[in-house]
Amino acid sequence: MELNEAKKTLMEVQSKISAYRHASELIYFDGATIAPKKTAENRAHTASILSAELYKLATGKETVDLLEFLDGKKEELSEEENRMVFLLLKDIRQMQKIPLDEYTAYRKLLAGAYDLWRTAKENNDFEAFRPLLEEIFETNIRFAGYCAPDKDPYDYWLDQYEDGLDKKTCDAFFDTLRKRIVPLLEKIKTAKQVDDSCLYGDFPEEKQALLSSYVMDVMGIDKGHCMLETTEHPFTISIGSHHDVRITTRYVRENFSASLFSVIHESGHALYDMASEDRYAYTALDGGVSMGIHESQSRFYENLLGRSRAYTGFLLPKIKEILAEGNPKLAEVSAEDFYKAINKVEPSLIRTEADEVTYCLHVMVRYELEKKAMAGELAVKDFPEEWNRLYKEYLGIDVPDDKRGVLQDSHWSGGSIGYFPSYALGSAYGAQFLAKMKESIDIEAALSAGDYSGINEWNKEQIWRYGQLYQPDEVLKRVLQAPFDAGVFADYLEQKYSDIYGINI
Amino acid sequence: MELNEAKKTLMEVQSKISAYRHASELIYFDGATIAPKKTAENRAHTASILSAELYKLATGKETVDLLEFLDGKKEELSEEENRMVFLLLKDIRQMQKIPLDEYTAYRKLLAGAYDLWRTAKENNDFEAFRPLLEEIFETNIRFAGYCAPDKDPYDYWLDQYEDGLDKKTCDAFFDTLRKRIVPLLEKIKTAKQVDDSCLYGDFPEEKQALLSSYVMDVMGIDKGHCMLETTEHPFTISIGSHHDVRITTRYVRENFSASLFSVIHESGHALYDMASEDRYAYTALDGGVSMGIHESQSRFYENLLGRSRAYTGFLLPKIKEILAEGNPKLAEVSAEDFYKAINKVEPSLIRTEADEVTYCLHVMVRYELEKKAMAGELAVKDFPEEWNRLYKEYLGIDVPDDKRGVLQDSHWSGGSIGYFPSYALGSAYGAQFLAKMKESIDIEAALSAGDYSGINEWNKEQIWRYGQLYQPDEVLKRVLQAPFDAGVFADYLEQKYSDIYGINI
Secondary structure, three states: OOHHHHHHHHHHHHHHHHHHHHHHHHHHHHHHOOOOOOOHHHHHHHHHHHHHHHHHHHHOHHHHHHHHHHHOOHHHOOHHHHHHHHHHHHHHHHHHHOOHHHHHHHHHHHHHHHHHHHHHHHOOOHHHHHHHHHHHHHHHHHHHHHHOOOOOHHHHHHHHHOOOOOHHHHHHHHHHHHHHHHHHHHHHHHOOOOOOHHHEOOOOHHHHHHHHHHHHHHOOOOOOOEEEEEOOOOOEEEEOEEEEEEEEEOOOOOEHHHHHHHHHHHHHHHHHHHOOOHHHOOOOOOOOOOHHHHHHHHHHHHHHHOOOHHHHHHHHHHHHHHHHHHOHHHHHOOHHHHHHHHOOOOOOOOHHHOOHHHHHHHHHHHHHHHHHHHOOOOOHHHHHHHHHHHHHHHHOOOOOOHHHOOOOOOHHHHOOOOOOHHHHHHHHHHHHHHHHHOOOOOHHHHHHOOOOHHHHHHHHHHOHHHOOOOOHHHHHHHHHOOOOOHHHHHHHHHHHHHHHHOOOO | OOHHHHHHHHHHHHHHHHHHHHHHHHHHHHHHOOOOOOOHHHHHHHHHHHHHHHHHHHHOHHHHHHHHHHHOOHHHOOHHHHHHHHHHHHHHHHHHHOOHHHHHHHHHHHHHHHHHHHHHHHOOOHHHHHHHHHHHHHHHHHHHHHHOOOOOHHHHHHHHHOOOOOHHHHHHHHHHHHHHHHHHHHHHHHOOOOOOHHHEOOOOHHHHHHHHHHHHHHOOOOOOOEEEEEOOOOOEEEEOEEEEEEEEEOOOOOEHHHHHHHHHHHHHHHHHHHOOOHHHOOOOOOOOOOHHHHHHHHHHHHHHHOOOHHHHHHHHHHHHHHHHHHOHHHHHOOHHHHHHHHOOOOOOOOHHHOOHHHHHHHHHHHHHHHHHHHOOOOOHHHHHHHHHHHHHHHHOOOOOOHHHOOOOOOHHHHOOOOOOHHHHHHHHHHHHHHHHHHOOOOHHHHHHOOOOHHHHHHHHHHOHHHOOOOOHHHHHHHHHOOOOOHHHHHHHHHHHHHHHHOOOO
């Protein structure tokens, strides 16, 4: 094999892979947004065939020979080429261990799973979702056994969403957080509760959509390459490359803040995805590197910036202009009271609408549940009971139904087990990024003016443009020049919320 | 090769082909509806790769050997299997004659063409579209030369949209129509013009959308398998199989009848597509057989039924309920005056909004233009001038700009040259179908009650369920038990419009 020819073929193989991904991503997006309701079977049929074609392309002798040849020429490849080869081989070696028929059967299963989950959630019917969920957990355990027979199955999957993550690290991380968050929460409970009634009222979807569009503009989203659709459970997805990124939200007519912050969250994902170097399009380097780093960006924009005094102060006049008709209190609320309302801390049922303090407790519930299930210590049929028990234990609240309980998130229907911890990790990464960013940017001034240009530029230079070139731990090291420290996040929470609630820590 | 094994493989090959089609159809639909504006290049990249993969699959030795083996076993195959083999071989033998690189370059070109056309139309800028249009015409001529070197290039393409159609047949057909339509139009011009001012006013998109949804329900569209989106130029597309059909429309705020009848038209296509036998899904037999038969259904529902006295009478109360706010005249109009307004005959600029009488003249303009261009007698750069000249000659009107002239239709941007005559053919087929249907159904009673069940059932039994099992001429023969006769359509027009305008023929 001739080296330059091989390098050229490497780019072609990646182009092909990205074309199949384009198809499957668009089919997923379509199914989760605008597709007619009874068309899931059609999508499943196509998804299983295209995934089999991709499997054959990726694991075929030609591709594997090419990658192994290039893998043996490390010194003659650029840093970027080496990383492409590494990422492709990692994926392919795992794929190869899964029999083709099991692989495609699972892709087919997942292609119909979102609709099944959505319907089960709508009908508050866990039993309708249970058999599928059992199959998803069983398959994840079995596939982990194929790919990493010496590894604990849950460790295997945690590592898929965040390189190097395992139960031990998670346990330690959550332990640190718990020790700081639980006492903080207890103190907040003794303080005077803030009034958030200005957030509730009657806010028609088309008005909320205007606000969504506005905050996307303020955040610097290029709508020529990014759009917003509605769905049951918000997500962000790249279609084929970072040149086409879609975000989704769900509007709740009675409460505009739910979708407002979900749009800001997903826009954070989108900004990251969209800013990969242009030459990374259609290669393995395109898009974000891990879910932890991804969530660090989305939760950074949603909370550290989005729920700040400066930004909520900037946004309030526009919110009043668009939505005040829906609630007279909103028309009159002061910037300070609005800031407090947005940051009201209260144990609640829905993770995506949770405040920053209790949020990680929601994640821990899911982590504990997944951990037990993946270890074979908890059957899927017992998920609702265990879920409700953990919500009582961690958050002190009773779950009234599965719709607002174990069925609330779409992740499992997408086969994502081991994803949830990255939300908490990302929040913690974000606090460290914020501290670092403050060394060179007057963030308060920027947010007060609704000017994201400097902030985005910093993130682009430091994180976004590298796409998947660096491992997550390298990203942290390069940006922070300090080790990861969950304490910084806990400090941030204590400082912010002791101020809002007038308590001493 | 073992026969039963080969039959099984035949189904698998078709399944694969339909999966690639699903991807490319969805990518097309996405680009024409909701995709962000600057993402065409991304789609073109993917479309060219997936089309190359499909080309290799379809023209590969394995597939060709299989089909030739089965083609040699005609007596041992069912009628349906034989037709599958025939249709696949026909496609593949043509594909094989086009070099792979030219084939994929063309698919890539087309994948970006819709956006380019849409922008050129928006900006009234023919020059921006011209180079692409030249390439499309040149490629069509070249491909015709590869596929049918002994055939006239335009004859080749006419036959692609309607088996057996050629310039000679078209010329004779249009000649018959012209001889009947032109005198009819002349007489109408001397009669008192009807008042259609009730159709114009201020009709917000969301209200028109309510009306669209209502007429789809009345027509018996199953929305679990069919949806409506907005686009620049209305079309219908199946996504992967007849289980998922999408229709599109464009709302004109000042005139609700434009989108109303485009929705009815596309719903006619959708009803046909959606009613293939379930076992035809993911096979070559799925969906409609030709554009002529397809247009016979869409224009049947749009005009022969949709613009009838009975149906407009049924629909008017609902239209008043939803839209009367937009124009006080609409609130007061009588059923008879509304019927006349809907059927106002007047030479106009836009084909899709043309009345039934002048409609075929719009088609003839496009036919003459294509015929000359495909014969090398007209350069693309001269299209606007020739277009405007023909509109003056055939319809007697001046075209003020290319936006409402040569740029109005999307067909060429999709590579469709030779498609337009099928609209006129379809209209004529429809008139014969209507005459036949009247032998067993009281259509006026059904339409007066908004009850499409009997009509749909008849079409399903006679035409729809067979999908692509029969050639278009066989469909006509089976249904009509009489030869095709354009005179029936001319009779229909004369009768309907002499009544509306109170003239004698």
